[in-house]
Amino acid sequence: MFRPLSITLCLLASVSAVEKTFLNPIAEGADPWVVKNGKQYVWCASEGNRGIALWVSDRLTSLGQKHVVWTAPDSGPYAKEVWAPEIHLLDGKWHVYFAASDGNNANHLAYVLRSRDADPLSPYTLHGPFATGDGADGKSPNIWAIDMTVLEVGGKRYAIWSGWDDPGTDKQFLYIAPMKSPTELSGPRVLLAKNDEYLWERTEEKQESRGLAEGPQVLQNGGKTFVTYSTAASWLPTYKLGMLELTGKDPLDPKSWTKRPEPVFKSTDQTFGTGHSCFVKSLDDKEWWHVFHAKRDKGAGWRRAVFVQPFTFAADGQPDFGKPVAPGTPLPFPSGESLPTPQLPVSTDLTKGYPKGFSYYGHLQFLSVEKDGMHLGTIPEKPVNDYRSGEKLVLDGGDFTDFEASTTLRFVKGDRDAGLLFRVTQPSVGFDAQSGYFAGLIPRDKAVVLGKMDGKGWKEVARASVDIPAGKEHQLGVIAKGPEIKVTLGGKEVLTASDDSHAAGTVGLRVVDTHASFGDLKVRALGGR
Numbered sequence: 226m227f228r229p230l231s232i233t234l235c236l237l238a239s240v241s242a243v244e245k246t247f248l249n250p251i252a253e254g255a256d257p258w259v260v261k262n263g264k265q266y267v268w269c270a271s272e273g274n275r276g277i278a279l280w281v282s283d284r285l286t287s288l289g290q291k292h293v294v295w296t297a298p299d300s301g302p303y304a305k306e307v308w309a310p311e312i313h314l315l316d317g318k319w320h321v322y323f324a325a326s327d328g329n330n331a332n333h334l335a336y337v338l339r340s341r342d343a344d345p346l347s348p349y350t351l352h353g354p355f356a357t358g359d360g361a362d363g364k365s366p367n368i369w370a371i372d373m374t375v376l377e378v379g380g381k382r383y384a385i386w387s388g389w390d391d392p393g394t395d396k397q398f399l400y401i402a403p404m405k406s407p408t409e410l411s412g413p414r415v416l417l418a419k420n421d422e423y424l425w426e427r428t429e430e431k432q433e434s435r436g437l438a439e440g441p442q443v444l445q446n447g448g449k450t451f452v453t454y455s456t457a458a459s460w461l462p463t464y465k466l467g468m469l470e471l472t473g474k475d476p477l478d479p480k481s482w483t484k485r486p487e488p489v490f491k492s493t494d495q496t497f498g499t500g501h502s503c504f505v506k507s508l509d510d511k512e513w514w515h516v517f518h519a520k521r522d523k524g525a526g527w528r529r530a531v532f533v534q535p536f537t538f539a540a541d542g543q544p545d546f547g548k549p550v551a552p553g554t555p556l557p558f559p560s561g562e563s564l565p566t567p568q569l570p571v572s573t574d575l576t577k578g579y580p581k582g583f584s585y586y587g588h589l590q591f592l593s594v595e596k597d598g599m600h601l602g603t604i605p606e607k608p609v610n611d612y613r614s615g616e617k618l619v620l621d622g623g624d625f626t627d628f629e630a631s632t633t634l635r636f637v638k639g640d641r642d643a644g645l646l647f648r649v650t651q652p653s654v655g656f657d658a659q660s661g662y663f664a665g666l667i668p669r670d671k672a673v674v675l676g677k678m679d680g681k682g683w684k685e686v687a688r689a690s691v692d693i694p695a696g697k698e699h700q701l702g703v704i705a706k707g708p709e710i711k712v713t714l715g716g717k718e719v720l721t722a723s724d725d726s727h728a729a730g731t732v733g734l735r736v737v738d739t740h741a742s743f744g745d746l747k748v749r750a751l752g753g754r
Contacts, residue, residue: 623731
């Protein structure tokens with residue numbers, strides 16, 4: 226049984242919900258890579274260390290739609306630890322460079338997937354491993370390699386990667402080699418630079434700790450060529466960017482490269498463990514944007530999230546990356562980018578696959594599309610660097626004031642909150658990292674709850690007792706008209722409240738420390754069909 230509850234609160238109305246800014250972090254993940262493809266962006270990410278996914282988006286501030294393009298075999302030399310993939314369009318086909326192993330880190334080598342044609346979502350074939358070791362053939366022996374990227378300069382093509390100096394040493398340096406084709410090297414590797422010339426390149430920034438260089442990324446602008454690299458410890462807040470500049474004519478000659486004596490991008494008290502960057506232009510080519518990951522906490526570990534922020538070049542042609550933006554800081558959208566403007570009614574069948582026009586905020590492995598709909602908060606058997614963050618799926622650009630919204634949900638595992646977000650603006654990764662309202666069911670409390678968030682915290686507005694039978698589908702709805710908010714369950718009103726903190730915004734789905742499936746999401750204007 227349920228007990229209807231009515232409550233009234235008088236608060237200041239929110240400003241216009243039309244969004245002109247976004248917030249970081251925009252996604253969970255590490256070693257981010259994104260490339261512009263016409264009027265879209267293609268993101269590339271490891272799929273739980275067992276595959277590779279491409280996310281296609283019309284915005285740099287959202288990953289967009291997910292497409293798994295390759296799944297590792299159950300066993301073998303490239304079956305596990307699929308790390309740091311990045312996608313490049315070379316010779317009319319897409320190439321995804323990545324590292325993989327048999328489950329033993331010491332056996333990591335570099336591989337590449339090549340697409341059938343110029344469509345990044347076309348089928349891929351596997352090539353490799355690359356010959357990243359010693360000897361004339363690069364395989365005498367082949368040696369540990371990760372983070373391979375491509376440099377094109379002077380009409381020639383080169384591969385740059387992070388590798389061990391000898392088998393089993395666990396000492397990472399940057400290497401370069403010429404490429405015969407996008408799938409094959411044509412010469413022996415060359416050590417680009419030492420990894421411990423400066424104290425800040427050492428893992429703990431102490432003389433007794435080892436140097437480390439990884440995550441090389443090419444940045445070219447105004448006739449200059451730079452290679453940033455991540456240094457110190459990826460598992461500690463000391464992670465940062467160093468930079469090499471090609472000041473000579475031959476990229477294969479270490480003397481042609483000049484290293485900056487100071488890091489070019491490093492942690493702050495609020496954003497730390499920053500590194501493994503990539504660089505991309507805005508849709509209209511007017512701005513440069515820096516894409517990087519940062520740690521979620523200051524303890525040792527690899528729980529990270531993705532940030533994007535603009536950067537510029539100084540008068541002398543040197544990049545100026547500035548300081549890492551703090552989480553939750555409003556930034557203007559990249560030039561030429563804007564949110565879509567969906568109109569009511571909205572009707573999304575979540576049993577048909579990943580929906581277009583939505584953005585997901587949460588650990589990438591905690592989202593799955595099954596026959597019964599979209600699953601939020603699902604935890605695989607062996608999650609990678611996992612953390613909870615109030616996983617949510619949000620309709621892009623909705624600016625709705627008075628409406629009815631509903632969803633069909635089922636609790637799969639856990640007994641915490643699951644339900645509807647509404648009148649939401651500026652979502653990002655985090656439990657309460659959005660402004661707006663949430664109406665949800667809480668099985669452990671046998672309650673329906675209505676609350677509000679301001680991007681930093683949660684405040685309960687009202688709750689009521691309801692029956693939430695286990696294993697059953699629940700039709701949860703919201704009716705919002707001005708400050709008046711009604712929550713329905715199975716078509717029956719169970720809670721009424723008045724609150725004017727948020728006047729307009731979009732809608733979405735959210736879970737809190739639980740796993741639930743959602744079959745649909747419907748929104749219509751009041752009195753509409």
